[in-house]
Amino acid sequence: MQMNNSFKLLIIFLGGLLLLFIIAPLGGMFISTTAPDLFITIKDVEVTKSIRLTLFASLAATLFMAIGAIPLAYLLARKNFFFKKLVLGIVDLPIVIPHSAAGIALLGFLSRDSILGKAASSVGLNFVGNPLGIVAAMAFVSVPFLINAARDGFLSVPVRLEKTAMSLGASQARVFFTISIPLAGRNIVSGMVMMFARGLSEFGAIVIIAYHPMVTPVLIFERFGSYGLHYAQPVAVTFILITLLFFILLRYISGGKKNA
Amino acid sequence: MLELRGISKQLEAFSLENISFSVEKGDYFVILGESGAGKSVILELIAGMEKVDSGFIYLNSKNITHQAIQKRGISMVFQDFSIFPHFTVAENIGYALKAGLFSKAEIKQRVLKLAEEMEISNILLRKPKTLSGGELQRVALARALAAEPQLLLLDEPLAAIDVRLQDQLRALLRKLNRKGITIIHVTHDFEEAISLANQIAVIHDGKLICRGTPDVIFQAPNHPFLARFAGIRNFFKATLVYETDTNIATVRLGSGIKINLASDVASGDGYFILPSDEIIITNDQPHSSASNTLKGEIYDIIPSFKGIDIMVNCGEMFHITITKPSKEKLGLEIGKTIWISWKAMNGRFI
Numbered sequence: 001m002q003m004n005n006s007f008k009l010l011i012i013f014l015g016g017l018l019l020l021f022i023i024a025p026l027g028g029m030f031i032s033t034t035a036p037d038l039f040i041t042i043k044d045v046e047v048t049k050s051i052r053l054t055l056f057a058s059l060a061a062t063l064f065m066a067i068g069a070i071p072l073a074y075l076l077a078r079k080n081f082f083f084k085k086l087v088l089g090i091v092d093l094p095i096v097i098p099h100s101a102a103g104i105a106l107l108g109f110l111s112r113d114s115i116l117g118k119a120a121s122s123v124g125l126n127f128v129g130n131p132l133g134i135v136a137a138m139a140f141v142s143v144p145f146l147i148n149a150a151r152d153g154f155l156s157v158p159v160r161l162e163k164t165a166m167s168l169g170a171s172q173a174r175v176f177f178t179i180s181i182p183l184a185g186r187n188i189v190s191g192m193v194m195m196f197a198r199g200l201s202e203f204g205a206i207v208i209i210a211y212h213p214m215v216t217p218v219l220i221f222e223r224f225g226s227y228g229l230h231y232a233q234p235v236a237v238t239f240i241l242i243t244l245l246f247f248i249l250l251r252y253i254s255g256g257k258k259n260a
Numbered sequence: 261m262l263e264l265r266g267i268s269k270q271l272e273a274f275s276l277e278n279i280s281f282s283v284e285k286g287d288y289f290v291i292l293g294e295s296g297a298g299k300s301v302i303l304e305l306i307a308g309m310e311k312v313d314s315g316f317i318y319l320n321s322k323n324i325t326h327q328a329i330q331k332r333g334i335s336m337v338f339q340d341f342s343i344f345p346h347f348t349v350a351e352n353i354g355y356a357l358k359a360g361l362f363s364k365a366e367i368k369q370r371v372l373k374l375a376e377e378m379e380i381s382n383i384l385l386r387k388p389k390t391l392s393g394g395e396l397q398r399v400a401l402a403r404a405l406a407a408e409p410q411l412l413l414l415d416e417p418l419a420a421i422d423v424r425l426q427d428q429l430r431a432l433l434r435k436l437n438r439k440g441i442t443i444i445h446v447t448h449d450f451e452e453a454i455s456l457a458n459q460i461a462v463i464h465d466g467k468l469i470c471r472g473t474p475d476v477i478f479q480a481p482n483h484p485f486l487a488r489f490a491g492i493r494n495f496f497k498a499t500l501v502y503e504t505d506t507n508i509a510t511v512r513l514g515s516g517i518k519i520n521l522a523s524d525v526a527s528g529d530g531y532f533i534l535p536s537d538e539i540i541i542t543n544d545q546p547h548s549s550a551s552n553t554l555k556g557e558i559y560d561i562i563p564s565f566k567g568i569d570i571m572v573n574c575g576e577m578f579h580i581t582i583t584k585p586s587k588e589k590l591g592l593e594i595g596k597t598i599w600i601s602w603k604a605m606n607g608r609f610i
Contacts, residue, residue, distance in 0.1 A: 166309075167407075
């Protein structure tokens with residue numbers, strides 16, 4: 001498509017402005033954080049502990065939810081049923097509701113007074129003020145990313161391939177594991193990366209269900225509230241760098257399956 | 261071996277109505293029809309990939325109408341081959357030999373044997389996206405045969421193949437059939453059907469309009485659609501009245517045109533067939549032995565493989581095939597008024 005020059009310039013200008021809006025705050029924060037500040041932060045046990053907790057909790061939430069999310073995505077991609085639109089709406093619900101509200105809802109559901117909370121505490125499990133609560137909050141707010149990406153992946157697998165496999169004698173389970181999942185694999189892994197990333201950044205729901213032990217977003221908020229911007233910035237920069245590193249690594253791993 | 265009894269299936273674009281036929285063991289059975297006629301759906305119903313609305317399917321006298329796909333022992337090769345893109349050729353062929361039933365060595369041996377038969381031993385380690393249409397087709401056939409099916413279903417197997425490779429694949433399909441594999445093959449290509457089938461069923465508008473051996477079907481077509489397939493374009497619904505005194509029959513076409521016909525067929529309704537190269541065109545009214553003479557206007561002039569097709573509107577549309585020099589000599593052009601004639605013995609009533 002040919003664009004005339006002034007229109008092209010206008011598009012570049014508007015696009016550039018938007019990119020600047022994303023880059024400027026982050027760049028400003030990186031510039032105003034000195035290397036000694038960063039070095040001290042990396043050696044701060046409270047920071048490293050919280051980053052470890054955040055990474056672990058988000059990874060656990062992603063892997064645990066994948067067990068149910070992938071079959072649900074397959075069902076939503078392959079079957080038509082009466083309440084399908086309603087189910088699709090429910091899947092997207094965690095994205096649209098305020099995360100603090102999600103935290104309140106989860107707290108009511110998982111607190112020691114609730115049925116589930118009572119059942120869990122009877123076997124020695126507690127969600128409130130516990131890493132389990134963090135995992136639950138992360139899982140709640142980020143699972144739609146995995147379900148939707150996996151569903152798109154399954155939709156892109158021709159039904160005919162699955163039927164061909166069945167005509168060759170394969171059971172539905174074998175078809176699911178040998179045809180559907182490998183062919184939707186890129187989307188599934190991409191969805192897991194997105195879910196993991198979204199889990200890392202969660203604050204609103206976690207701060208309500210488990211202020212302690214502190215995940216990094218909560219720690220950044222704590223440092224800002226108690227000591228001010230200058231103390232919060234190095235933690236934020238360290239966390240962003242580490243999550244970026246993870247993100248690039250995971251993208252690289254999932255990209256490696258391109259030729260599959 | 262296979263019997264379909266009164267199969268009906270309603271789909272969004274069309275429906276299959278009351279389809280019944282049977283296929284004997286060792287048959288090469290071709291289902292012929294235009295695109296969208298419902299041919300492929302018949303295969304999917306036989307394979308169990310679609311469910312019938314009504315009717316029954318029997319395989320070796322056993323009712324398999326509602327049997328799971330996996331249990332039917334029927335393999336299908338799709339037009340797009342449906343090769344698993346994430347597996348190598350060898351893994352594709354070996355898919356049916358699921359682990360547990362065969363040892364790894366047995367699987368390897370079977371895959372190698374099938375690959376040899378299909379002449380694809382040199383591509384076993386390649387991924388499907390690097391293969392040509394002909395190679396993909398052979399992989400699909402090898403994979404389907406690995407399951408040792410009782411029945412092999414082929415959906416337009418030559419449609420996506422380079423023309424120069426079609427002959428080789430036809431020979432391969434004939435070879436498989438000679439080895440005793442019963443094949444049901446769906447196509448829209450009349451020549452493909454003739455060259456492979458020992459039995460043909462013709463599907464039109466979701467209905468089975470006839471079935472039989474290729475000779476019977478194309479030598480005496482009983483439907484305009486079938487006549488078109490057989491290259492006969494002058495095919496009219498008609499009523500014949502036989503005069504016993506004169507031994508001459510009169511055929512009345514739908515438009516009222518009356519035609520003399522040398523025929524001993526009894527009076528009744530049927531179809532009048534006139535080969536397009538038996539009609540003579542003249543600029544003036546002919547005075548010859550031809551007992552059928554009609555005046556008409558040239559509706560269209562179409563270059564064809566055999567020469568030139570002239571479409572003449574005489575109240576009914578007639579197709580006449582002539583050579584290019586004849587067209588030049590007569591100065592034929594669209595809109596020109598001309599005469600057409602043919603002898604009473606040239607037509608046929610069925």
